[in-house]
Amino acid sequence: MLLLARPDEAQAQRRRTTQPRAKSGSSGKRKDFFKFKSPTIRYVRPDTTVLIKTEDLPDDDSEASKSIYFNPAKQLSIVSEDTTTLDEGEQQIVEVSDEVLIDSSWIKVAGYYAIWDTRNINPYRVDGRRIKDTLNLRLVEPEKQRFSKMPLTETPLTSDFGFRGYRWHYGVDLDLETGDSVKAVFDGVVRIVKWDGSGYGNYILVRHYNGVETLYGHLQKSLVTPGTFVKAGQLIGRGGSTGRSTGSHLHFEVRYEGNPIDPEQMYNFPDYKLRGDNFQITSALFNYYNKALRARAAAKRHAPTAARRTVTHRIRSGDTVSGIAQKYGVSQAQIRRLNSGLSTLRIGRTIRIK
Incomplete structure (x- = not known):
């Protein structure tokens, strides 16, 4: 009778027979x-x-x-x-x-x-409204050890995808405390780590194997660089309130070929989980574009002229001139120049930034 070795034994035997002899001075580790x-x-x-x-x-x-x-x-x-x-x-x-x-x-x-x-x-530069077929994305692939994690330890939702005044909000806001851990939601490669003083503040964008990209905004600090390979659940930054932000939170976006998708279509934030291991991309996901265009047009009509546009900040406990300058992407000298006699930061005082 022919006896077959167990797979792990056979593999071990094959490794032994094919393993080259260690060269002089090498550790010989397999x-x-x-x-x-x-x-x-x-x-x-x-x-x-x-x-x-x-x-x-x-x-x-x-x-x-x-x-x-x-x-x-x-x-x-x-x-x-x-x-x-x-x-x-x-x-x-x-x-x-x-x-x-x-x-x-x-x-x-x-x-x-x-x-x-x-x-x-x-x-x-792909128009999501022109997608003709239904595209099925596998968000999770256990056979390749690719799983999903949530971006924060807890995910209380404070702002939805949609209108915000005259602007369109292309993601969701998740509450956090400054310094909280922000994690990659899928395996992928970091594509962008950048500062955007007029919007996202410190932000990271990751391209994932499953076809989507995710963006993490208003970070206090980024802990990765472009080209870094990350696993789901890996720490990539610390939460904060940088850029256009009125308090500590994570701005979280999901995109497909550049087109923002409502993250709540993919995630059940209150229940702390993905809605499913698979996700369908259809043109209907991007029907909001026309509303977004109208919001942009309305914002442009109501925007002040460049000569009269100003940015102000109301001082809160713990604020410093250096911290305020970093938040808005300006120099400390500019803040002091626009606010004469700024020797102390009095809580509740409004100062001019730009």
């Missing part, structure tokens, strides 16, 4: 039999058959206003973009490869080309 490697990013020449044409961007300082498909920051031509460096702020075409260690050899198991941009939230 690598793990099966593990995932962080994805590699390789620069490649762009596809010269692709040309993206876009509209002009209305004058607005916030990153959010520049990130919607119908308001691109400039005309983009993949043909003319430079791909020699990763962090020049221009659009890049890169090849991203997934590799897995099998029997002491790294094997490429997946490879795909993608636009990589470390400065612009939406380099894709």
Whole structure:
């Protein structure tokens, strides 16, 4: 009778027979039999058959206003973009490869080309309303050890996706205390770590394997850099109240090819969980765009002229001139110049920032 060794025994035998003899001076340690490697990013020449044409961007300082498909920051031509460096702020075409260690050899198991941009939230310029088919995304893939986590230890919702005055709010706000841990919700690669004084403050954007990107805004501090591979649940920043914020909270966005999706369609925040392991992308998810455009038009009609536009701040307990300057992205000298006699910060006093 033929006796078969157990799989783990057979694998161990194969490792013993194929393991090369350690060289002089080496430790002779064996690598793990099966593990995932962080994805590699390789620069490649762009596809010269692709040309993206876009509209002009209305004058607005916030990153959010520049990130919607119908308001691109400039005309983009993949043909003319430079791909020699990763962090020049221009659009890049890169090849991203997934590799897995099998029997002491790294094997490429997946490879795909993608636009990589470390400065612009939406380099894709895709109109979600024009999606014709239903796209099924696998948010969680247990067979690849890719799971989901929540961005905070607790997720009390303080502001929904939708209108906020004359502005459209492209994410949800989750309450936190300054310094609280902010975590990646899926496995992926950090694409943007940036300061936006007119909107998000300190923010991070992560591209995930499942096809979505998530954005984490108003952070006190970012703990990762562009190109960092992160796992679901990994600490990426500390919560705060930077940028356009009236109190400590996390601004959390979910996007598909640059198009914001209401996070409550994907997450059940009160119950602290995903609504499902799979998610369908349809054009109906982006029906709000027309309302958002009308909100922008109304904001433009009611906006003051540039000559009369001012920014003020009401002093609260614990405020410092340096902290206020960092929050609004201005210098301490400017604050002191606009507010004569600012020797002490009296709680309740309103000072001019810009």
